[in-house]
Amino acid sequence: MSKVASIKPNKLAFLSMPAPPSYVAGLGRGASGFTTRSDIGPAREGPSAEVVAEAQMRRGEEMEMDSEAYQDPDNEMGLFAGTVYEADDEEADKIYEGVDQAMDQRRKARREAREIEEQKAIRAQRPKIQQQFADLKRALSVVSDAEWEGIPEVGNLTKRRKVRDFGKTYAVPDSVIVGDRDRGGFENALDPRQQDYGGFETPAGSEALTNLVEMGQARDKVLSLKLDQISGTSSISGSATSVDPKGYLTDLNSVVLKSEAEIGDIKRARMLFDSLVKSNPKHAPGWIAAACVEEHAGRMVAARKLIKAGCEHCPKSEDVWLEAARLHNTQDAKIILANAVQHCPQSVKIWLTAANLEVEVKAKKRVLRKALESIPNSVRLWKETVNLESSALDARILLSRAVEVIPQSVELWLALARLETPAQAKAVLNKARKAIPTSHEIWIAAGRLLEQEAEKPEKTKEERAQELEVVDKTIEMGVKSLRQHQVLLTREQWLKEAEKCEEEASPRTCEAIIKATVGMELEEEDRYDTWLGDAESAESRGRIGTARAIIAYALRVFPDRKALWRRAADLEKAHGTRESLEEILSRAVHYCPQAEVLWLMWAKEKWLGGDVPGAREVLEKAFIVNPESEVIWLAAVKLEAENNELNVARELLIRARSVADTERIWMKSAVFERQQGQFETALATLSTAISKYPKFAKLYMIQGQIHESQKDYPAARASYAAGIKACPKEITLWILASRLEEKDNKSIKARALLDKARLVNPANELLWAESVGVEERSSGPAQAKVILSRGLQECPTSGILWSMAIWAEPRPTRKARSVDALKKSLDDPIIICTVARLFWAERKIDKARQWFSRAVATNPDLGDSWAWWLKFERQHGTPEQQQEVIEKCVQAEPHHSPVWQSVAKDMQNTGKNTKQLLELVAAKLE
Missing domain, CATH: 1.25.40 (Serine Threonine Protein Phosphatase 5, Tetratricopeptide repeat)
Known part of the structure; x- marks a missing residue:
């Protein structure tokens, strides 16, 4: 144990060991993998989260857990962290996963279709270069070997070796200038040496008789000249190019860049029409449409070939020939139309198109006369031929022949009548009427011809009147004749014809048409209103003559209608002369003598025209018919007063008070005396008038104003008080009384009077406006605004109060206040x-x-x-x-x-x- 323990481990042994899979140096210290552009191929991605977790587990490092705030609620790490994952949980997850997959599959087709459409839209806007030239690449398959060989070699277009010229200039040696001068010249004289040897520089028989080098140079020069002429180059300028600058720019303008969608549509249309013309070659619109597709695609040669084939398959279709002429230039179009008239000699369009292609008038006439030989019954061809004639005699001859060939054409008859003399025109119109008895235009033309004859300056007034009566009879006969031939034009149609005649300066014919037709198709009780409506409608369209004729006819039927005479007078006043107005008014008072307004209008027109005696005469006639008419008496007084005949005016007022004893005459008498400064006489007149007419408020007003002008405030106050007591509903009396108190420095009494007036006359805007003015002058703007707001509550639609409210506002808020005022005040x-x-x-x-x-x-x-x-x-x-x-x-x-x-x-x-x-x-x- 001691021996084993005494052995020291080698701490650097890991350096000789192979790196673990997916090892990234420095990962434990927070480092991440990266690649550089020196690496070949796509950049390597860093290790995934699973790999990093596995490496950390091998090293004994604990995984760092996210805090609760950043945990995914779907991860069961909180409330359900300690639960057991059972079989039913697994089954539920599988079910949810299956549902998600099914929904994803359901949306997959729609999503892919949308992505395809978006990609197509992007490609349509920004097509690839290879797509734009795809059809051109396919067209290269038909290029022949000779055409390939004929393609010129491309020179150096990179401009890398082009010497850059920065405007440096160099002196040209004299030898270069002399050599260039003599380069194209030749000598026509021999030097002495050449003369000695017969034109050669060496003796005869010498082997150096010719200079072969110079001959080779001459041959090269001739060959170069020919090549330059063929290619269109200029040896002088030194530029070698076969490009026409103008044609090149024109070709650039004609290039139309088409999107991928348009190219696809053109291809599909081309396929469809190709199938159509092959399946039904006798269908002319198919050939026309196919040619139009090629024209739209910019392939004019193909379009002309197609339309040529269409002309061969459909030689009887005028549309195909016309389309072929349109697609070719003028010279070719003439040849095409010459062939067209061989197959379609009855086509008016082809003949007219051929005539329009000609520039000279003589050539146009020749084509049209050829057309008339094939189609003599074409009105349009005859009209075009006549229009080309500059001589009236030639046009008349042509029209004479035209009406013989086409006797049913109204236009040709009327054109011939316009070119003839008046006597011959009558004969022409009679022939036309017999040939076409159902034409109303011929009868109207006859009426206009008679009117022109009657309006000649050499005619006397009686002759003119007689001939104008013939116009009425002619139109009346025409209407009856048309009815016999079952030609029933409506009232509206006849009125339009009348307006047309007025527009063409034939007012008498217009009036004749109105007389003959305005009463058609009307019930007896509807005539008056209908005619008034027709007159107003014609006047609104500016047809004054038609409106005048309608009202004139209505006055013949209803001569006792005062309103109709007033309407006629207003029409003449607005659009006529003073003489015509006076004539209307003289007739009006003859038929309506009790109409006071007509008498007054007549007298006023006389007065305005400067004829004061005539106005007096009119009023005297009015007195005879209307002896007790108040307005006529007052008009006479005004006439005399305006002309400074004051004594006459006073006498007229005295007579008027005895003959027509009315309150208004008494008032005018007091006003007249007041205007002349006779205040005592005026007050006496007012006292008498008040005793007679105590309910006439204006008498009290005038009486109070006279006292007020004399500074007699108690008398004026008494007059206003009496007037208020007798006429409490008269608003002006209350206002005058209030202003009197305010003038007498008694604002409180003025305010009290207005309060009382508002109680007697509620919701009156004038009283409220006066109250606002009193408060503004006495108390100030604040109290005035209070009264104004109360007035608007009681009179919400008052224009006066709303106007005062607008001006009472500060400047920035006036506009908004005006909008409310317009809405409320209508x-x-x-x-x-x-x-x-x-x-x-x-x-x-x-x-x-x-x-x-x-x-x-x-x-x-x-x-x-x-x-x-x-x-x-x-x-x-x-x-x-x-x-x-x-x-x-x-x-x-x-x-x-x-x-x-x-x-x-x-x-x-x-x-x-x-x-x-x-x-x-x-x-x-x-």
């Missing part, structure tokens, strides 16, 4: 104008202009909207845009809005027109 014009002002403040000019236009379009009677728009255009618009706003406002004639009414009713602005008021309101707005 697009109120005041809110729209407020939004436009917000855009204006944000410098969004285009949007502001759009919203201002929308505001005035929603309600053009609000003058403040027009004034804001004009103020905006004065700052950001052009003079043309400003003038457009003014013209639209004058046309709309607004009367309402707070600022507009305050300016218009100011005594200093009496007699000012709409344009002047607009300027004043725009200047007053803040």
Whole structure:
């Protein structure tokens, strides 16, 4: 034992021992295996987890266990760590494993298919080079030996040995320049030595009679020249190339890179169509489709071969011939179409295509006349032939022959009639009517011809009227004749024909068509509404003549309809002249003498036209028919007052109060005296009027305003109080009374009056807006916002209150508040104008202009909207845009809005027109 124990073990014995399997040096110290690029073959992977665990067990090292936080819950090392693995557990694991395998197999086919599709998509986007040139490689099998031998040798393309030239220049020796100069020259004279020996440098009989070296050089030079000519090279430039630069660039542009998917589709299509044309060679669309496939693939030669075979198998198909002509150049296409007309002489398309290929007009005519010899009954060929004629006489001769050959063509008859003289045109149209009795176009053309004859300047007014009546009779006869021949056009079709005549500058024919056909297919009780709808529809499409003719016919049927006359007057006012409008109104008052508005429109047009006596005459006629008409009396007073006939106006008012004793006449009388500064007379008139009409609130308003202008606040307060007592529902009276108290520095009383007014008139936006204004002027913005919120609760759709709420908000929140206002107020014009002002403040000019236009379009009677728009255009618009706003406002004639009414009713602005008021309101707005 002691001997054995005394033997020391060799600690370095492991160095001579073989390494264990899968040994990795330094693994125990955390090292891992690696390979370098110097190793041949793929890089070696490190040892697997099982190998590492086995090595650690052999060394006696304990396996490091993961903590509970990183343990796999499927590994039973926690709760079930101490359980026994029994047979049923093994069976359950096998069952689960079988289920997993079955599910994996079920998804395998779908997964593999998806992977294949993804791979195909990737290959379609980025195909391999060998796939792109696969068909070209297969095509190499048909290359002959001679073609292989004819391929030129490739030179040095690497450019490795190319001398790089950095722009260095060298002086050329004179010997090189002289030698190059004399290289292509020749001598035509002999030197003295050559003259002595008969042209040779040596005596006759010498063996050196010729220089064989020079002859060889000359032969090489000639051969080089021929080779250069054949290959297209230039000996001068020294470049040897057979590439045409322009053609080379063109070929590059024509190269189309196709993806793998497209190549596969082309191959399949080629196979399908190849099978189709072989199985059914008489099917023309198959040949066309096969040629189109080859054309798409860029193989024009193959496409032309296929379409040539198609022409041979289907010589009666015009489509095949046309496709063949399309696939060839112009000269070849002419030859193809020449063969085509031999097989298909009745094809109009082939003849027209052949004519279009010709450049000269003479050649086109020759082709078309050849076509007419084969197809004399083709309208299209005749039209094309006539269009090529520059002489009207030649065209007339051709059309005369055409209508003989094709008497059923309406187009040819009408074309011939247009080229003939008026007398001959009538004869042509009569022949056409007999040849085609079912054509309405011929009757309409006849009517237009008669209208043109009647509108000649040398005709007198009576002759013109008589001939225009013939137009009506002609169209009426045409409608009856068409009915006899069972040609029943609907009302809508006839109306379209009438609009077409108006578009072609034949208004009398349009009117004749309306007269003859507008009453067709209508029940008696539906005529009025239907005709009004037709007129509005025609006017919306810009067919004013058609709308005027429809209304004129309706007025003949319903001459006593006041609304219809008003509609006719509005149409003439918008699109006609003042003379035509006055004519309409004179007829209107004749048929509807009780229509006061028509009398007033007539008088106003006379007045606007500068005919004041004529306006007086119209109103006198109106007085005779309507002696008690309030509006006519007031119109007469206004006419005299505007023309500074104040005494006449006052007398008219006195007579009106006795003849037409109405509350409005009394009010106008008081207003007239107030405007003239006769306040005592005005107050006396108002006292009498109030005694007669105690329930007319405007009398109290005018009385209170007169007292207020005279600084008699107690009398004004009494007038307003009496008015409120008599008319408690009149909102303006409450507001005027409140403003009077506020002007008298009694804000508390003004607030109390408005509170009382809101109790009597609940949910009134004007009263709430006035209350907000009172609080803002007396208490401040905070209390005003409280009142405003209460007002919005009671009047949630009020545009005035929402506008005030928007401006009461801070600048950043106004936009959001305006969105709520638009939703709640249902697009109120005041809110729209407020939004436009917000855009204006944000410098969004285009949007502001759009919203201002929308505001005035929603309600053009609000003058403040027009004034804001004009103020905006004065700052950001052009003079043309400003003038457009003014013209639209004058046309709309607004009367309402707070600022507009305050300016218009100011005594200093009496007699000012709409344009002047607009300027004043725009200047007053803040």
